[in-house]
Amino acid sequence: xxxxxxxxxxxxxxxxxxxxxxxxxxxxxxxxxxxxxxxxxxxxxxxxxxxxxxxxxxxxxxxxxxxxxxxxxxxxxxxxxxxxxxxxxxxxxxxxxxxxxxxxxxxxxxxxxxxxxxxxxxxxxxxxxxxxxxxxxxxxxxxxxxxxxxxxxxxxxxxxxxxxxxxxxxxxxxxxxxxxxxxxxxxxxxxxxxxxxxxxxxxxxxxxxxxxxxxxxxxxxxxxxxxxxxxxxxxxxxxxxxxxxxxxxxxxxxxxxxxxxxxxxxxxxxxxxxxxxxxxxxxxxxxxxxxxxxxxxxxxxxxxxxxxxxxxxxxxxxxxxxxxxxxxxxxxxxxxxxxxxxxxxxxxxxxxxxxxxxxxxxxxxxxxxxxxxxxxxxxxxxxxxxxxxxxxxxxxxxxxxxxxxxxxxxxxxxxxxxxxxxxxxxxxxxxxxxxxxxxxxxxxxxxxxxxxxxxxx
Ligand SMILES: Nc1ncnc2c1ncn2[C@@H]1O[C@H](COP(=O)(O)OP(=O)(O)O)[C@@H](O)[C@H]1O
Ligand SMILES: O=P(O)(O)O[C@H]1O[C@H](CO)[C@@H](O[C@H]2O[C@H](CO)[C@@H](O)[C@H](O)[C@H]2O)[C@H](O)[C@H]1O
Numbered sequence: 001x002x003x004x005x006x007x008x009x010x011x012x013x014x015x016x017x018x019x020x021x022x023x024x025x026x027x028x029x030x031x032x033x034x035x036x037x038x039x040x041x042x043x044x045x046x047x048x049x050x051x052x053x054x055x056x057x058x059x060x061x062x063x064x065x066x067x068x069x070x071x072x073x074x075x076x077x078x079x080x081x082x083x084x085x086x087x088x089x090x091x092x093x094x095x096x097x098x099x100x101x102x103x104x105x106x107x108x109x110x111x112x113x114x115x116x117x118x119x120x121x122x123x124x125x126x127x128x129x130x131x132x133x134x135x136x137x138x139x140x141x142x143x144x145x146x147x148x149x150x151x152x153x154x155x156x157x158x159x160x161x162x163x164x165x166x167x168x169x170x171x172x173x174x175x176x177x178x179x180x181x182x183x184x185x186x187x188x189x190x191x192x193x194x195x196x197x198x199x200x201x202x203x204x205x206x207x208x209x210x211x212x213x214x215x216x217x218x219x220x221x222x223x224x225x226x227x228x229x230x231x232x233x234x235x236x237x238x239x240x241x242x243x244x245x246x247x248x249x250x251x252x253x254x255x256x257x258x259x260x261x262x263x264x265x266x267x268x269x270x271x272x273x274x275x276x277x278x279x280x281x282x283x284x285x286x287x288x289x290x291x292x293x294x295x296x297x298x299x300x301x302x303x304x305x306x307x308x309x310x311x312x313x314x315x316x317x318x319x320x321x322x323x324x325x326x327x328x329x330x331x332x333x334x335x336x337x338x339x340x341x342x343x344x345x346x347x348x349x350x351x352x353x354x355x356x357x358x359x360x361x362x363x364x365x366x367x368x369x370x371x372x373x374x375x376x377x378x379x380x381x382x383x384x385x386x387x388x389x390x391x392x393x394x395x396x397x398x399x400x401x402x403x404x405x406x407x408x409x410x411x412x413x414x415x416x417x418x419x420x421x422x423x424x425x426x427x428x429x430x431x432x433x434x435x436x437x438x439x440x441x442x443x444x445x446x447x448x449x450x451x452x453x454x455x456x457x
Pocket of ligand 1: 136138140141142143144152154182206207208209210212214327328330339340342
């Protein structure tokens with residue numbers, strides 16, 4: 001293990017968007033690496049284990065490219081220099097070094113095993129070879145590379161033993177003719193150094209959806225149009241989003257229906273309702289230590305969660321998306337495509353693979369409408385007129401989404417349901433933690449929603 005390298009990673013990783021341990025103090029860091037390509041630029045892949053002062057530990061996947069000389073045009077990807085036997089070695093973020101991105105698909109085409117890494121092509125379509133990949137600018141919890149207009153490779157940054165739900169669900173949906181997903185082209189696994197533990201999923205390759213816009217971009221453009229027209233209502237301005245929201249509701253229902261068919265599903269019993277409310281209450285307690293502002297909502301939130309136990313509806317438990325929001329859907333000329341079935345990145349993998357209510361996804365998208373409507377108020381928190389308009393936009397698109405969902409599934413998800421309200425509140429608590437760690441000036445969005453969600457209870 002190179003101490004110089006771990007010191008570099010200690011400085012660099014906390015500033016990366018994909019790093020989930022922001023705000024936590026590091027007690028220790030250890031790394032283990034192997035070579036994926038030996039020709040310049042050398043490509044190495046590292047499993048970096050970060051232990052925090054509270055005793056918890058996380059393992060991250062960090063690919064590095066190495067150059068014998070500093071490369072001016074790669075300066076934004078430069079991580080640092082590590083002394084070698086007879087010269088300095090210059091380390092770069094390998095996913096931002098185009099020449100170093102080629103081996104990923106070469107190994108997938110060859111179905112190689114390199115050290116602990118296993119490459120599994122899905123065998124259903126041609127994987128492009130010999131082309132470099134460009135990193136997707138809307139980088140979130142993971143890092144994705146687009147290869148031409150054909151394929152997109154997502155590197156899962158936080159490694160956990162077991163098949164990632166993104167791969168599992170995309171593979172299962174291939175058995176349907178669902179039109180709302182991008183087909184799986186392959187995946188990559190990495191063995192765990194501990195014997196007897198399942199390999200972790202390191203990456204997923206899927207078909208790239210060209211000429212598409214993500215839902216967040218489209219929805220926020222619509223909100224901007226509304227703000228620009230002080231006197232007109234959401235249904236009167238040019239960029240009304242309601243028809244898209246309705247189609248998105250229908251696409252969401254179609255995905256849920258197919259998931260229930262190809263993966264396990266069962267009716268939820270009363271114990272599930274109680275356990276779900278209790279799990280939400282437990283998550284709230286944990287969130288308090290990160291977001292002390294949640295204190296003022298404690299009473300209201302506990303009441304919302306307690307009401308889940310007596311929620312009257314019938315619920316089917318099945319596999320769901322788990323982290324559904326406008327940034328996870330792409331609109332093409334023909335309809336919506338749903339991405340990223342990984343679940344909430346902060347939850348343990350076993351939890352993300354559990355059967356759940358599809359209402360969790362509905363709540364996620366409703367929260368996202370709220371975000372889209374209000375994100376510009378972050379800059380103008382006192383603008384009462386815009387706040388009113390934001391609420392109007394959110395209500396309109398929420399209604400349209402539920403209309404589309406009901407038409408496609410036969411079940412209106414948005415009646416007055418204690419379960420739905422609790423899912424929305426639980427998501428807002430998750431968002432508070434996410435924002436406190438990643439975008440503190442956005443924290444006001446979920447906090448203000450909590451005032452509304454608990455007041456309505
Ligand atoms: N199959 C695809 N086709 C086109 N763009 C995609 C595809 N998959 C992902 N993207 C783009 O990459 C972004 C990040 O992908 P996502 O799977 O949501 O990763 P993360 O887990 O980091 O959130 C998406 O918001 C979208 O813009
Ligand atoms: O990286 P992921 O796509 O897995 O999602 C994480 O990041 C999202 C932010 O980019 C975060 O979503 C939150 O912000 C969105 C607007 O940027 C908003 O539409 C969502 O409703 C809100 O939850 C997501 O929670 C987080 O897991």
